[in-house]
Amino acid sequence: MSDCKDSSGYLDMDLLRFTTAGSVDDGKSTLIGRLLYDSKAIFEDQLDAVEKSSKSRGDDHVNLALLTDGLRSEREQGITIDVAYRYFATPRRKFIIADTPGHIQYTRNMVTGASTANLAIILVDSRKGVIEQTCRHAFIASLLKIQNVVVCVNKMDLVEWDEGVYNDIVEQFKKFASRLDNIVNITFIPASALLGDNIVEESKNMPWYQGPTLLYHLETVYNGSDFNHIDPRLPVQWVIRPHSNEYHDFRGFAGRVAGGVFKPGDTIKVLPSGFESKIKSLHTMNDHLDEAYAPMSITMTLEDEIDISRGDMIVKPNNVPEVTQDIEAMICWFSSTKSLQGRGKFVLRHTTNEVQALISEIRYKVNINTLHKIEDDLELKLNEIGRVSIRTSAPVFTDSYSKNRITGSFILIDPLSNETVAAGMII
Numbered sequence: 249m250s251d252c253k254d255s256s257g258y259l260d261m262d263l264l265r266f267t268t269a270g271s272v273d274d275g276k277s278t279l280i281g282r283l284l285y286d287s288k289a290i291f292e293d294q295l296d297a298v299e300k301s302s303k304s305r306g307d308d309h310v311n312l313a314l315l316t317d318g319l320r321s322e323r324e325q326g327i328t329i330d331v332a333y334r335y336f337a338t339p340r341r342k343f344i345i346a347d348t349p350g351h352i353q354y355t356r357n358m359v360t361g362a363s364t365a366n367l368a369i370i371l372v373d374s375r376k377g378v379i380e381q382t383c384r385h386a387f388i389a390s391l392l393k394i395q396n397v398v399v400c401v402n403k404m405d406l407v408e409w410d411e412g413v414y415n416d417i418v419e420q421f422k423k424f425a426s427r428l429d430n431i432v433n434i435t436f437i438p439a440s441a442l443l444g445d446n447i448v449e450e451s452k453n454m455p456w457y458q459g460p461t462l463l464y465h466l467e468t469v470y471n472g473s474d475f476n477h478i479d480p481r482l483p484v485q486w487v488i489r490p491h492s493n494e495y496h497d498f499r500g501f502a503g504r505v506a507g508g509v510f511k512p513g514d515t516i517k518v519l520p521s522g523f524e525s526k527i528k529s530l531h532t533m534n535d536h537l538d539e540a541y542a543p544m545s546i547t548m549t550l551e552d553e554i555d556i557s558r559g560d561m562i563v564k565p566n567n568v569p570e571v572t573q574d575i576e577a578m579i580c581w582f583s584s585t586k587s588l589q590g591r592g593k594f595v596l597r598h599t600t601n602e603v604q605a606l607i608s609e610i611r612y613k614v615n616i617n618t619l620h621k622i623e624d625d626l627e628l629k630l631n632e633i634g635r636v637s638i639r640t641s642a643p644v645f646t647d648s649y650s651k652n653r654i655t656g657s658f659i660l661i662d663p664l665s666n667e668t669v670a671a672g673m674i675i
Contacts, residue, residue, distance in 0.1 A: 261337065264471050267346040267362040267394075269385035270371030275402045279371065279441035279462075280334060280347055286448035287463060289336035333361075340467040355616075355631035356582045358388055359671060363657070366474050367396040367466070374407045374438075378420035380617040386421070387616045390428035391578060391633070391673065393650055396469055397425075398435045400462065405440040409453045414438045427619060430650065433469075437462055475542040476652040480508025480516075481569065481645075482562040483599035483655075488547055500531065500547035501556055506599060506654040507647075508564070509541045510548065517565040518556055519645050524565055525552040542654070559601035561645045569645045569655055575638040576675040578614075579660070581628040583669040586662070588628035588636075594669065596640055598658040604641035605660065611635040628670075635675070649673035 268276045283289075334345040346361035362368060368389040372382055389397055399421050407413045418436050425431055437446055438457050445451035448463045460468070485503040510516070514527045528549040530537040540546045548562065556562075563569065581588055588607065596605035613622040613634040628634050649656030660670040 261340075261342045262471060263342045263344065264367060264466060264469070265344045265346070265365045266367040266369060266466065267348055267358075267365040268369045268371065269348055269358055269362070269389070270402075271373065271376070271379060271381040274371040274373045275441045276347055276369075276371055279369070279400065279402065279439070279447065280345055282441045282444055282447045283345075283463060284334065284336055286444055287336065287338055289338075338463070338467055343466065355384070355388070355633075356580060356671075358385070359392065359580045362388060362392050362394060363653075363671070365392070365394050366471050367398065367469060368394045369398045369400055369462075371400050371402050372417055372421070374401050374403050374410075374413055374417065377417050378424065382421070383424050383618075384616045386425060386428060386431070387614075387619065390430045393430045393653060393673075395430060395432040395474075396435075397431050397433070398437060398462065398465060400441075401436065401438045402441055404438045404445065404451075404454065405443055409438075409451075411454070411456045414457075435459070435465055435469075437465070474653070476507035476647075476654075477541055478508060479567050479569070479647065479652060480510055480514075480562075480564045481506040481542075481647075481652065481655050482510065482546075482548065483601065484556055484558055484560045484562065485600045487557060498549070499553070500549045501562065502545070502547045503562075503600065504545045505540050505542045507542050507652050508567070509539055510546075510562075511539045515565055516550070516562050517568065518554055519561045519563060519568065519571060520643055521555065521560070523552075523554045525550040525554055527551075561599070561601075563645075569647050571643045571645055573640045573643055575640065575644070575646065575658075575672075576635070577638060577658070577672040578633060578635050578675065579628070579670045579672040580633045581630060581670050583662070583667060584630045585665075585667070586669070587630075588670070589626075593663070594660040595663050596638065596644070596658055596660055598644050598646065599655060601644060603644060604663075606639045607636050608639045609637040611637065636672075638672075646674050648675060 268280060270276045336343050346365060348358040348361035370382060370385050372378060401414050401417050425434060437459060438454055439446040441447060445453055446461050448461060450461055482503050482505055484501045488500040488502050490498055510527060510530060512527050512529055515524060516527060517524050528551050530540045531547040592607045594605050596603050610626040613628060613632055615622055616633055647655040656674045658672045659668050662669050
């Protein structure tokens, strides 16, 4: 019985998704390895494998970065290329880590890894201070509406634990961050990932620092505001008709709640038809629900027979998203085989809906190191970010990305190659 209680307690624990970003050799993978190692979140065989790899590489110490650099090419070069996801838990919280690359040519990987994050850890090498890539990572965190940012000033052991160096970096970062819109909470932590100072255990080498360790901050940071619980949105993914004697008349609409709260008896409206009905019942796989909210996956039944199909959206009559065929958005260009020039045609996938789309105008590109707008070069290439106007073949049901990260985002797909060429955030 105790095992069952423990497992149900684990399932009910709060989950924090966080991403790491930093320049090359700032120590991202080492930091995550240290976090996993010191919080005892790795198995003995994993540690044995890392110890053997470290010896074969000729490292002087156990190279904890190897815990996350999973690709052979990453281990050979000592860099992070792909987004590595790791899972661990403490008695207080569950975590999913997205270890994203620092190189400028992997900006798209960082955008992908950070798109679902509640918090971003930006590493700064204490010897180098705030550099262009630090600014780029802060801009992307702001663009993706990651409100909680931890600036981890790493490698403090290499500057003799100097408080002055740390304070200078804090001021440099604050000066740049004051120009960003969405970052709400910034926490600064001086650390040495290699030696473990202020990662899980408090540092004895920096008595001048009185703030939390990294793990304590991750365990206690407020994590309740990333989902919109005000504006009810249920993009319909599937219409469930069992065609069995037991559920002969069952007709449910399945999807993942993208915002707000739904309860049996609530009046709802279906887009794009505009038909209204009342919620008869809400289900998960095993239970009836008294209420459903983001990010729950549910099935909804209605009092009336209404024609609803995949791509429709169930909302409340007095709280509807914008129904539009014209979208203003910031996009990050993903394709390495083609660039975006002028009026490109794509498939736009927004929640469960797919429509044909035309880029009617590229308004400007952003220099993501200086935040300056570039208006004289309007060709978007791999990893570049810009503002575009899009016209769709049918209405889409959108909120701004700052209001709802799910209904405010989309991807663009090349109809010929089926390649995902861009990710977009609606303004």
